[in-house]
Amino acid sequence: AQSVSQHNHHVILSEAASLELGCxxxxxxxxxxxxxxxxxxxxxxxxxxxxxxxPLVKGIKGFEAEFIKSKFSFxxxxxxxxxxxxxxxxxxxxxxxxxxYIPTFGRGxxxxxxx
Amino acid sequence: xxxxxxxxxxxxxxxxxxxxxxCSQTMGHDKMYWYQxxxxxxxxxxxxxxxxxxxxxxxxxxxxxxxxxxxxxxxxTLESARPSHTSQYxxxxxxxxxxQYFGPGTRLTVL
Numbered sequence: 001a002q003s004v005s006q007h008n009h010h011v012i013l014s015e016a017a018s019l020e021l022g023c024x025x026x027x028x029x030x031x032x033x034x035x036x037x038x039x040x041x042x043x044x045x046x047x048x049x050x051x052x053x054x055p056l057v058k059g060i061k062g063f064e065a066e067f068i069k070s071k072f073s074f075x076x077x078x079x080x081x082x083x084x085x086x087x088x089x090x091x092x093x094x095x096x097x098x099x100x101y102i103p104t105f106g107r108g109x110x111x112x113x114x115x
Numbered sequence: 116x117x118x119x120x121x122x123x124x125x126x127x128x129x130x131x132x133x134x135x136x137x138c139s140q141t142m143g144h145d146k147m148y149w150y151q152x153x154x155x156x157x158x159x160x161x162x163x164x165x166x167x168x169x170x171x172x173x174x175x176x177x178x179x180x181x182x183x184x185x186x187x188x189x190x191x192t193l194e195s196a197r198p199s200h201t202s203q204y205x206x207x208x209x210x211x212x213x214x215q216y217f218g219p220g221t222r223l224t225v226l
Contacts, residue, residue: 009155032213043119044205044217051212090158094213100165102173103148103215105158 004093006106013081014114021076021109023091032094032101033074035065039087047089050074061085083115118142121206121218128196129226136191136221138206147189148215150205151175158205164189196225 007022025031035047048059055067065076074091091106118141128134140147145166150158160173164183178200179193189208193200206218 004157034214036215036217043219044207044215046214049212049214092215100171101213102160102163103213104160104174105150107155107157110155 004091004104004106006089006091006109008109009107010110010112012112012114015083016080017113019076019078019081019085019111021089021091021111023074023076023106025072025074025091025093025095025104027072027093027095027104029096033065033067034092034094034103035059035063035074035076036090036092036105037087038090039084044090047076081111081113083113085111086113087111119206119208119216119218121204121221123221124219125222125224127224127226130195130197132196132225134193134196134223136204136206136223138189138191138218139187140189140208140216141187142208142210142216143186144208144210144216145186146209146213147183148207148209149173149179149181149189149191150207151177152203152205152220154203162191196223198225201225 005024033050036044037047038044050057050067058064088108090108094101122137147164149162152158159175161177162181164170205220207215209215
């Protein structure tokens with residue numbers, strides 16, 4: 001089945017460690033790619049997005065993601081995490097469906113950063 | 116902070132009851148969405164609307180229905196709630212760049 005896969009469901013890091021969260025999708029054609037974050041007690045919010053152009057996109061709080069079309073991947077990275085990055089991270093793809101575009105989310109990755 | 120609201124935040128009801136989950140946004144967005152999410156699982160799109168009087172079913176089959184009579188309002192209704200409907204329901208709207216803005220969610224428990 002077509003889907004969005006996030007391979008790491010739970011990640012635990014110490015502060016200053018580097019982070020990479022994997023996201024793969026299985027849809028062909030043109031897609032728009034997103035990472036959303038949900039901090040404890042807050043709404044889901046946009047972290048970064050890719051529509052076209054430079055495949056390396058930068059988001060808020062030092063996060064970046066790289067779109068690799070040949071690998072159908074959009075991995076999220078941060079060189080040095082902070083305790084405040086503890087949150088749920090969701091990868092999402094907006095893909096064609098029946099003449100329109102609809103969003104599909106992965107199951108999320110829970111990140112815990114120890115001080 | 117996004118201006119998208121959901122009520123109630125928590126709801127516990129008995130089997131067979133009719134319920135309506137409210138969602139409203141003040142950003143003037145044409146596109147609105149309802150998702151169902153169980154703990155540790157994907158957000159499943161159950162309904163979406165790209166404008167007034169336009170509604171579509173999403174990927175996940177759902178016994179709920181929606182309406183879009185006004186741009187700012189996108190309620191979801193369950194005619195007869197069952198324990199299998201127990202879940203969190205998230206409402207969102209998106210702007211012209213397709214960035215989605217989410218509400219706080221309604222956590223529904225059907226006994």
